[in-house]
Amino acid sequence: MAGSPDRSASPDRSASDLNVLRRSHRGKFVALAALLATAGGLVWWNQRPKPIGNDEQAERVLVVPAANWRYKPYLEKWGFVAQEGRLKTMVDELHEKLPEAKEEGPAAVLKLADWAGFAFVAFEDPAALDFSGLDIEGGVPTFEKHHRFAVVSAGDYAFPHKLTVNAEPSKFMNGPELDLLSALFAQEPLASTLRDDPKNGPDVIVLRTKVQEAIDAFDAIKAAEATVAKIADKARVLLVDKEQGNPKPTLVGDVQESAHPLALADGGILLMTRKANFSSSTGFNADLELAGVSQFFYIPAGADPVDGRVPCTGLLGGSLAESGRSPLVYTSPEGDILLIHEGGRSRLFKLESGGCNFSELGAIEVPLPRNALPGQVHVSGRVARVRDGDGESAISLVKPGDQVAIDLVHTSKLSLAQPVWLDAQILAGTGQDTVADSTGVYQPALFFYDVNHPDTALRIDAQNFDAATVLQGAVRVPDGPQGARLLVQAYSRERGERLFCVDAPASAAKLFADALAEADKTPVPAEVRDGVEPRLIPIDTRSWTFTPILSEFETYDPVVSPDGRLVAFTSNDEVHVVPLAGGQVRTLTRNESP
Secondary structure, three states: OOOOOOOOOOHHHHHHHHHHHHHHOHHHHHHHHHHHOOHHHHHHHHOOOOOOOOOOEEEEEEEEOOOOOOOHHHHHHOOOEEEEOOHHHHHHHHHHHOOOOOOOHHHHHHHHHHHHOEEEEEEEOHHHOOOOOOOEOOOOOOOOOOOOEEEEEOHHHOOOEOEEEOOOOOOOOOOHHHHHHHHHOOOOOHHHHHOOOOOOOHHHHHHHHHOHHHHHHHHHHHHHHHHHHHHHHHHHHHHHHOOOOOOOOOOOOOOOEEEEEEEOOOOOEEEEEEEEEEEOOOOOOOEEEEEEEEEEEEEOOOOOOOOOOEEOOEOHHHEEEOOOOOOEEEEOOOOOEEEEEEOOEEEEEEEOOOOOEEEEEEEEOOOOOOOOOOOEEOOOOOEEEEEEEOOEEEEEEEOOOOOOOEEEEEEOOEEEOOOEEOOOOEEEEEEEEOOOOOOOOOOEEEEEEEOOOOOEEEEEEHHHHOOOOEEEEEEEEOOOOOOOEEEEEEEEOOOEEEEEEEEOOOOHHHHHHHHHHHHOOOOOOHHHHOOOOOEEEEOOOOOOEEEEEEOOOOOEEEEEOOOOOEEEEEEOOEEEEEEOOOOOOEEOOOOOOO
């Protein structure tokens, strides 16, 4: 890319840059050498009342980089006349051409700049250099961590030397080349080109014309900060000021962070946040990049979501650095077990008493199948995973310490979706046949699995969901008055998307036991007996109820309140709730934010 730094630069390359400096001022050096050859000239050198060599020009800059980073292309693009070289290379250059010179370190480079007509010398990593012995106005400052550059005036501008450092870098538009620019424009007369002062003389006007590109780059930093501020203000207006929900909801995070809330068993909220870092390359638009470190916060039950949150140091010390993809976090149905999948492995944590206090249960050593989700975790520490691909589908269980996963069902005739835990023994999930029926439909169904009866599943066909052609997923619900209860998302072309509340006539464990007892009265198919396919037992649903509670919304991410009364979901970029028993939908948020 044009103007990009050459990170392969080396001291040899820096020395070649100085060859230009040598050649362009050879006549100046010859005249100076002739003068120094006389005793009177030597006295002049030691007691000179003014700079040596040509007059310095403010746009001429000598750079001493500390790393393999080239700044010359940036400076030249911005209108400066620049050369650069490593410190040792420049000191050797001075001693080669001016043998009488005794200076070392920065002092030697400043004398070389004086001879070559450079007004300023920019030293990278000034805290590592020794500026003692130089007559610096105000003395040598204490260098802060963000001071990447110190610029020292030379030649005509050096009585005494003036040392300036870069300002603290902008959070939104930054880079080492901009730090260099910041330190340069703290020097006069460069600083005067930034001021719209009618008293500026012709020399400032000429200088401004020469370095106008640099002025534009410097001004773009402030423009970037203003641009990001406008973005943040606009987001705040959309999410807060224009929010028309009644009562008005409260943000759990800041508009400049990504927040992921998780409900915990003690009624509190675990908040996982990542800072939203804005950057700009032009100053007039902004790019968004999320920070690579997630912070954990705990919001006690009933506390204000913003002011009441406290760092959750009881979980991984309070933060998690990414090692690849963004971490995935899940909780058990009751919110007492946490699964964090990051860096290719899943770790389980148990919520203990006393606020955000977690103990680690261990890591899942069994590799996660390719493109599979980490699974659903239960308070027992078991994780239910789905494996679907290569013509086979399986539901498996795994826990910390296991060397292999245990398959509950394994089939080539079904494509199974991620199940949810209904209790410590029974899981439920959707799936569909892998062979189409006579109408060309891959019939969907709802399945129940029992950890104590592998290779067996109960099946409820989609006819019970108004002949839906797709069952999109199951959601756990606290048990109803008769027994097990869950939500199922269904879709058909005639009726669109619908959300059903499914009520069973008994507990999930009893349903499974009764279905097994009834199925044992009939012969087991050979493919089941031989372990080729799981035993699928159809459920008699005459005593079940399938109640559509929602039909006018496209429903995303439905969850049920702990007391089982309300269902919350998102639709059309807003958050809504509806009674589990069915009824009027209440919209909680009303804003223009997607």
